[in-house]
Amino acid sequence: MREPILSVRDLSVLLGGRRGFLRKTVLPTKAVSGVSLDLHEGEILALVGESGSGKTTLGRTILGLQRENAGDILLDGKSVAGLPPDVARRARNAIQYVHQDAGAALDPWWNIGRTLAEGLLIQGMKDAAARMERVRAMLAAVGLDPESARRYPHEFSGGQLRRVSLARILLLQPRILILDEPTSGLDMSVQATVLNLLLDLRKRFALTYLFISHDLSVVERLSDRVAIMHLGKIVETGFARDVFARPLHSYTRELLNAAPRLTGRRTSDGLSAVQTASVGAARRA
Ligand SMILES: Nc1ncnc2c1ncn2[C@@H]1O[C@H](COP(=O)(O)OP(=O)(O)OP(=O)(O)O)[C@@H](O)[C@H]1O
Ligand SMILES: [Mg+2]
Incomplete structure (x- = not known):
């Protein structure tokens, strides 16, 4: 296989620690804890996990907006970690963030x-x-x-x-987009048109996506591979169809059981509004 466009190696990020003077010391949270992942050119890797699992922190650290405490980030096999924030951001121009x-x-x-x-x-x-x-x-x-x-x-x-x-x-x-819940807050039918646009743009501009979401019905249809994040760690990763059909980790099973989904996968022409409308119906049911 070709070298990954982006590699994250044993990345850890601590957030929010303070040394107290009069008040007590606040211990930092390990928002990202020993995470490794590879992103291959042209693929859609979904990063899934419940609120607070560290998805946004991981995305911000890859972008260089947040400094890592340990680990390495490689873009085209070259390390971009450990740089001061402004230098890091420039080194990572190929990676852009799509805010929700x-x-x-x-x-x-x-x-x-x-x-x-x-x-x-x-x-x-x-x-x-x-x-x-x-x-x-x-x-x-x-x-x-x-x-x-x-x-x-x-x-x-x-x-x-x-x-x-x-x-x-x-x-x-950009070559890589980090899409952080890119369709949150949109109506179901509008969500479908935005997701189809993302599929279309990926082809047209030869993009690679790290797609952060907790909407499993969207992830199942859109992504090639998924990485399941729980308490700052990636607990399972694999091809979307395998993970959804045979989840290995108990947390992944919990996530899948908690979310009503429809079977069926992405088609070559993307998501149809009808499919997504039925996803909406399933979620309301
Ligand atoms: N600035 C901060 N200071 C201290 N702790 C923080 C800070 N930002 C996030 N955290 C903590 O880090 C952990 C991971 O947060 P993060 O925002 O990365 O989660 P998330 O998976 O993106 O959640 P969501 O799905 O709600 O967006 C959480 O425990 C959160 O409370
Ligand atoms: Mg987030």
Whole structure:
């Protein structure tokens, strides 16, 4: 097999410790504890686990937003761990984060054309007309009207905002996206269109996804492999179909038993709205 695009080796991250003066010392939480995983080019690896299991912390550490306490992170086989945060972030430009709050990274006072073009300017693209051309093409690529470059963040729906934020990130030419609950807070039918868009963009821009989610019905359909996280550790990893059919770890079985799911897998044309509507029905039942 080819070398993984990203490797995490025995990574540990401690959070929130304080040495007290008058108050007592607060011991840090081991939010990530000896985690290893490989991400192969072009795949979708789902990171699944209950709230507080350390998924976001792991994602932020891979991005370089959080310093690791032990372990290594390799991008194309080269270590990017142990660098100061600003250097680490630059070394990891190929990795971008898709926040669950799509509006968070958009300036409310700028039309989105200006916000998106700004990213290109920072990358050194000097020609304003060329920048706007790229922005319009990217808006079209994520299924938005290029004319919407003139609109402001509050003039978009939740689903459209996810598209805008994906366009902003894709202009940075990432190779790996860390998607942290990318469809949370969206209606079922909108979720399906966003997930289909993600499948489409992955192919079109040759992307690799680390997909953080606790929605097992989505994970089962979307991911190639899954890693199950529990109390800061990865307790099980494997091909999605194997893990869902024959969970080995007791925690994975618990997770699967707790979540009603439908059988059936991703098709070549992605998720249909009908399928997802029935997932919605199953979850409400
Ligand atoms: N800034 C912080 N200071 C101290 N502890 C923190 C901090 N951020 C997170 N934690 C703790 O680290 C652990 C992992 O948190 P994390 O946010 O990574 O979990 P998660 O799996 O992303 O959860 P969720 O599904 O709710 O988003 C939790 O026990 C959490 O309370
Ligand atoms: Mg989280």
